[in-house]
Amino acid sequence: MNPTPLFLPCAAGVEPLLADEVRRILSEVAPRAAESLHLGRGGVRLVGSLNTAMRLNLESRLASRVLWQVAAGGYRDERDLYDLATGVDWPAWIMPHQTIRVDTTATRSPLQSLHFASLRIKDAVCDVMRAENGQRPDVDPRHPHVALVLHLTEDRAALYVDTSGEALFKRGWREAKGEAPLKETLAAAMLAAAGWQGREEDGPLLDPCCGAGTIAIEAAQITCGIAPGLNRSFAFEKLAPFRAEAVAWQQLKAEARERQHAPRVGVYAGDVSFRMTDFATRNAERAGVAHAIEFKTADALQRPAPAEHGILILNPPYGERIDAKGTGSAPRTYDPEHDFDDEGPAPRGARSDAGAREGFEDGGSPTAFFNALSAHWKRQYSGWTAWVLSPDAKLPQAMRLKESRRIPMFNGSIDCRLFRFDLVAGSNRKPAEDGSVARRGDEDTDR
Ligand SMILES: C[S@@+](CC[C@H](N)C(=O)[O-])C[C@H]1O[C@@H](n2cnc3c(N)ncnc32)[C@H](O)[C@@H]1O
Numbered sequence: 299m300n301p302t303p304l305f306l307p308c309a310a311g312v313e314p315l316l317a318d319e320v321r322r323i324l325s326e327v328a329p330r331a332a333e334s335l336h337l338g339r340g341g342v343r344l345v346g347s348l349n350t351a352m353r354l355n356l357e358s359r360l361a362s363r364v365l366w367q368v369a370a371g372g373y374r375d376e377r378d379l380y381d382l383a384t385g386v387d388w389p390a391w392i393m394p395h396q397t398i399r400v401d402t403t404a405t406r407s408p409l410q411s412l413h414f415a416s417l418r419i420k421d422a423v424c425d426v427m428r429a430e431n432g433q434r435p436d437v438d439p440r441h442p443h444v445a446l447v448l449h450l451t452e453d454r455a456a457l458y459v460d461t462s463g464e465a466l467f468k469r470g471w472r473e474a475k476g477e478a479p480l481k482e483t484l485a486a487a488m489l490a491a492a493g494w495q496g497r498e499e500d501g502p503l504l505d506p507c508c509g510a511g512t513i514a515i516e517a518a519q520i521t522c523g524i525a526p527g528l529n530r531s532f533a534f535e536k537l538a539p540f541r542a543e544a545v546a547w548q549q550l551k552a553e554a555r556e557r558q559h560a561p562r563v564g565v566y567a568g569d570v571s572f573r574m575t576d577f578a579t580r581n582a583e584r585a586g587v588a589h590a591i592e593f594k595t596a597d598a599l600q601r602p603a604p605a606e607h608g609i610l611i612l613n614p615p616y617g618e619r620i621d622a623k624g625t626g627s628a629p630r631t632y633d634p635e636h637d638f639d640d641e642g643p644a645p646r647g648a649r650s651d652a653g654a655r656e657g658f659e660d661g662g663s664p665t666a667f668f669n670a671l672s673a674h675w676k677r678q679y680s681g682w683t684a685w686v687l688s689p690d691a692k693l694p695q696a697m698r699l700k701e702s703r704r705i706p707m708f709n710g711s712i713d714c715r716l717f718r719f720d721l722v723a724g725s726n727r728k729p730a731e732d733g734s735v736a737r738r739g740d741e742d743t744d745r
Contacts, residue, residue, distance in 0.1 A: 308342070313339075365461065369745050394435060399442035402415045407451065407452065481512075490735045502566065503563065524585075612687070687716050
């Protein structure tokens with residue numbers, strides 16, 4: 299099968315990071331595909347072969363899918379969509395006993411019903427298949443063998459076969475989730491935005507509020523050279539055109555395994571809840587990186603820096619979704635099932651950091667938590683860079699820190715910012731790489 303247009307959707311705002319990643323994956327092995335790459339809205343486009351599609355499924359951390367275009371053209375109504383889809387050689391893709399599903403996405407489409415658009419595509423596929431084989435595929439909305447994606451703009455339609463199946467953020471290692479886990483693709487986007495590639499020069503990494511461990515596990519796989527898709531299967535493995543590529547697919551996976559190596563830098567993670575560090579440890583075991591992460595059940599408001607410098611990267615507890623805990627919270631009843639620290643069971647809310655405790659009698663409000671966190675970082679993490687994902691645009695004020703970067707990112711449908719804070723002690727304020735100067739807020743209590 300000839301190279302064809304591929305579309306790799308991703309979360310809004312992540313497109314440039316995905317473009318860099320795809321270029322990095324392909325520049326040596328498929329330079330023409332890498333050169334054909336274009337930034338699109340909600341993803342990137344390129345022209346690639348079956349091999350390129352398989353490789354991107356295996357290696358991309360930021361794409362949510364790899365879509366293989368089978369038809370594209372102008373349209374005015376559903377009849378045009380039907381005609382477009384009847385032009386595809388469906389028997390080359392679908393066997394009569396296999397099931398299908400059609401999803402439609404649109405930007406400024408004039409059509410009344412996207413559901414009806416999906417139905418017309420399904421009709422076209424079934425009519426072509428019936429004419430060819432006397433049999434039509436069934437629809438399975440949940441686990442189809444072949445998932446089709448129709449994308450409509452104002453006057454253009456593109457029809458794709460989804461080569462990924464389950465969305466790519468499902469890496470195959472997560473069983474224990476916790477309360478508010480990040481998608482793996484978003485954790486990877488945070489790391490990419492921070493420019494952290496797991497090299498020695500990137501320095502060690504700590505997520506002190508790790509929950510189910512998503513950021514640390516992504517980071518550990520990166521620093522060990524582990525491809526994100528090695529633990530899962532993909533829809534293309536059952537698609538007819540890819541079956542001829544079975545040997546090449548095994549080879550791609552074998553090469554990816556050979557590229558794995560010992561961790562190049564330290565990855566540290568922890569959570570105040572023993573239950574969460576236990577979840578995270580089990581997830582790390584399944585992801586093959588338990589050896590590369592040092593987990594600790596610890597209060598982020600007290601945890602000492604594990605190295606002289608490095609990056610802190612986290613999505614801290616916020617709002618109703620998940621409570622801030624630790625010394626910033628009002629003392630609570632001891633829960634023997636969940637409340638342990640490294641030394642064994644201990645009542646949560648035990649206070650040992652006098653400075654961080656000040657002003658917490660309000661019962662652990664987010665403001666008190668972030669105040670205490672920045673006070674702790676200023677004392678113990680000078681020389682580190684912190685990257686914090688938050689839906690609160692006023693987080694820098696709450697932390698009494700001036701951000702040196704603010705990158706828009708979506709956590710699902712939640713509009714967030716990834717803030718960068720350069721943690722410098724006292725007068726040792728240094729300009730950030732982008733030329734801005736990290737300053738403490740005027741009301742900084744830690745001067
Ligand atoms: C939004 S969740 C992080 C989710 C995580 N990134 C993941 O993908 O699963 C915030 C986490 O912060 C933890 N947490 C709350 N207060 C803490 C504290 N004082 N120290 C350390 N962790 C804390 C919570 O237990 C929760 O697991």
